[in-house]
Amino acid sequence: MTAPCFEKIGRIPFKGPESDDPLAFRHYEPDRMVLGKRMEDHLRVAVCWWHSFCWPGVDMFGSGTFDRPWQAADTMENAKLKLHAAFEFFEKLGVPFFCFHDADVAPLGETIAEGDANLARIEELIRDGIDRTGVKLLWGTANLFSHRRYMAGGATNPDPEVFAFAAAQVARVLEMTHRLGGENYVLWGGREGYDTLLNTDMKRELDQLGRFMSLVVEHKHRIGFKGTILIEPKPMEPTKHQYDHDAATVHAFLRKYGLENEIKLNLEVNHATLAGHSFEHEVVYAIANDLMGSFDINRGDPQNGWDTDQFPNDDREAALALYHVLSAGGLTTGGFNFDAKVRRQSIDPEDLFIAHIGGMDTLARGLLMAERMILEGKLASHVADRYAGWNEGLGTDILDGRVGLGDLAKLARDQNLKPEPRSGRQEYLENLVNRY
């Protein structure tokens, strides 16, 4: 039995909104019923392996600041210690899920064969962790962006051997995710993009990416994986321009390659804001196009234009996103994964707990606010009233194709139409949301 890694911290209790204890939940109460379902089952919170246990606190000007023994070197011994720390953390925090990249959990070596043995051993230990704690795998993914072989992309690399290497990595983690009972598999195209068009054949690269996604889908069906394949959009960073720019761009890509019924979206808050959207916009776009899958929850910095991956702390943003998610029937295989990291100066183990507690409380408050928005029904009825004309008469004649452009021109002229504008009532609605 290895000694505990977070010795001074016990299981995080729920103490309620009045509590002053930084190591307790004030709103996140797993068993509380919300619209007929447990809070935990609505939110399906996950902790990510990479930011919480692998990221050492580096920035462009300085090396790691955290003192976590398993981060000293990328060895199997440290991988096991890290796994031990991870499961201890999941249990103490009381989350139902976790997520990982292949490179987060074991040293991958320089060839596929070198990584195989390490991953196989780690998979056994992850299996033991899942069986012992009941914490489950929300999604697995392959790191196709850190190693220098991927500097010009994985699937979109000019070298087909790099494509093959990437395919081998994805097949391996997809199979591992399947065996571990994972509920989704995520593809984030970190380097699937370009830095300059002077050296880039965009059409060819997009076709390569389309082929890659089709191969992943084929493999999923071949091995019988029942989970969801997800693409995670991001507009930039590390490449100047990434092909999976935002939800709408990925949607067009999926339709072009005939994959719109096979792949859904993993939307990340900070990626939405980098693309110039609100998170709510991305969520609603996904719902409107039947692409809602899962969420990476974090936040950016309004003054900085990069992926700062801070923990979420905006109840209102969480509430609006959850309002739409719940109105659309809620999550199925997806969840809310904390793709977020503590700041470089937050070096105490306690900081890692406090960050997640704050994030989970933010989601919980958002959920409770969304519950009230739904029960009161004022927002929904306002929108329904606004479009009521489309449910009858002229509206349905237009939508069902019973009238052509000429018929409409005649009607507008004959009936001397003079449509009266109606207020959009934005301020009323904003004030209403603030009341929740």
Ligand code: XLS
């Ligand atoms: C990076 C991405 C990454 C994915 C998983 O910006 O968010 O963390 O979620 O590869």
Ligand code: NI
């Ligand atoms: Ni992410």
Ligand code: NI
């Ligand atoms: Ni990100």
